[in-house]
Amino acid sequence: MNAPMSTPITSPDVYARTGVPETGLRNYWYPVLAGWRLGKKPRAVKILNEDIVLFRDAGKIHALQDRCPHRGAQLSQGSCMYPGSGTLTCPYHGWTFSGESGNCVAKLMEGPEAVIAPGTGVKTYPVKEHLGVIWLFVGDMEAVPLSDDQPECLAKDAEWHGFSTWRTYHCNWRVLKDNLCHDLHAPFLHRNAPELILQPVFPHAVQLAAEPTADGRGIGYKARGGINKADYPGLGQFPPARESWYRRLKPTGRGKDIDPTKSPAVVKYGYLHRQSSLLPGITLIGRPSGNYFMCRWVVPIDEKTTLFYTFSRYRRQGAVSTMLQKLQWIFWLSWTHDWLFSDQDKRVLEKVKTQRETLSRTDAGVSAWRRFVADHARRPPSARETGQDAAHRAAAE
Numbered sequence: 001m002n003a004p005m006s007t008p009i010t011s012p013d014v015y016a017r018t019g020v021p022e023t024g025l026r027n028y029w030y031p032v033l034a035g036w037r038l039g040k041k042p043r044a045v046k047i048l049n050e051d052i053v054l055f056r057d058a059g060k061i062h063a064l065q066d067r068c069p070h071r072g073a074q075l076s077q078g079s080c081m082y083p084g085s086g087t088l089t090c091p092y093h094g095w096t097f098s099g100e101s102g103n104c105v106a107k108l109m110e111g112p113e114a115v116i117a118p119g120t121g122v123k124t125y126p127v128k129e130h131l132g133v134i135w136l137f138v139g140d141m142e143a144v145p146l147s148d149d150q151p152e153c154l155a156k157d158a159e160w161h162g163f164s165t166w167r168t169y170h171c172n173w174r175v176l177k178d179n180l181c182h183d184l185h186a187p188f189l190h191r192n193a194p195e196l197i198l199q200p201v202f203p204h205a206v207q208l209a210a211e212p213t214a215d216g217r218g219i220g221y222k223a224r225g226g227i228n229k230a231d232y233p234g235l236g237q238f239p240p241a242r243e244s245w246y247r248r249l250k251p252t253g254r255g256k257d258i259d260p261t262k263s264p265a266v267v268k269y270g271y272l273h274r275q276s277s278l279l280p281g282i283t284l285i286g287r288p289s290g291n292y293f294m295c296r297w298v299v300p301i302d303e304k305t306t307l308f309y310t311f312s313r314y315r316r317q318g319a320v321s322t323m324l325q326k327l328q329w330i331f332w333l334s335w336t337h338d339w340l341f342s343d344q345d346k347r348v349l350e351k352v353k354t355q356r357e358t359l360s361r362t363d364a365g366v367s368a369w370r371r372f373v374a375d376h377a378r379r380p381p382s383a384r385e386t387g388q389d390a391a392h393r394a395a396a397e
């Protein structure tokens, strides 16, 4: 794909023209809460601007719209008053709802004979617990299998292990996802991150190409060439010499023109891209070995708030390496990356103003992602398609 030329954009909100919706892509699964955080009490979550209550009863998790149809109380303030029945009772006048169907099954203040009009109830949401995380499908169609929306390193639990962390960002999800589109902020913004402090600055001025992934779920990035330092006339060197004396480690090969088809990840596992953006807001960043992926999932909460889930995933290669990977994550990566490194982004992103932007060469990956979302985000089947399905089924029966 061609890199965009420097183009000033002056629409009221730069996203208005991209077709990437403000409150997220519907009809996908999203991680919303660590499973251990849902105990006996119901819990309110918000995702894609929808208020949802989660509750656990008799070992099963349910998800309902968090608003009582009677007089609008929050069901998350209620309780599972009849354990084992799979119901949730509103805190205000005791209307009680089935977690399975969402139907109102009792109006406790009107007696067992109370008339309950058909259709009285709340919306239900498909919900699952996987990898110790609660996942919700929010949309306007039947839920797809959860594994359809997860990269392999999350879906295939038996082959991978790992950890997850989450943080709340006070910015729109699009700002956070754009940040993860190989936009070359890392060699600058993160150049002094403790995680990378002894290494040469990431290569910049690379040739970046963005292309659809083979599975059609997103776009993969290929970066070639690049420099680790340079002189700027009238200014001096980047990175400045005063920041360079501690960069003691040798370059690790990043930035060299390596034949990607010879990397172990491609030869052994067929992963062509070390970094990719997948629908509905996933960034996958891998190591050349193909044995580690950081999967970062941007979860829209509302227009101004985003949940950022990070999954560090290691291919299972025996008990010893699993133990070493766990130690490395607990004592190093969890705080140097998920906390300190990410904080450098968070500080900037929460202040970004989206009224105007001037795209440049480094934004090729951002533009490609925005185009991909506008063209390929999942949509519910149209009435015509559904009608055709029904006709096929009827013909087959």
Ligand code: FES
Residues within 6 Å of the ligand: 068, 069, 070, 071, 072, 073, 090, 091, 092, 093, 094, 095
């Ligand atoms: S508002 Fe929920 S029972 Fe009245």
Ligand SMILES: [Fe+2]
Residues within 6 Å of the ligand: 179, 185, 186, 189, 190, 345
């Ligand atoms: Fe970053």
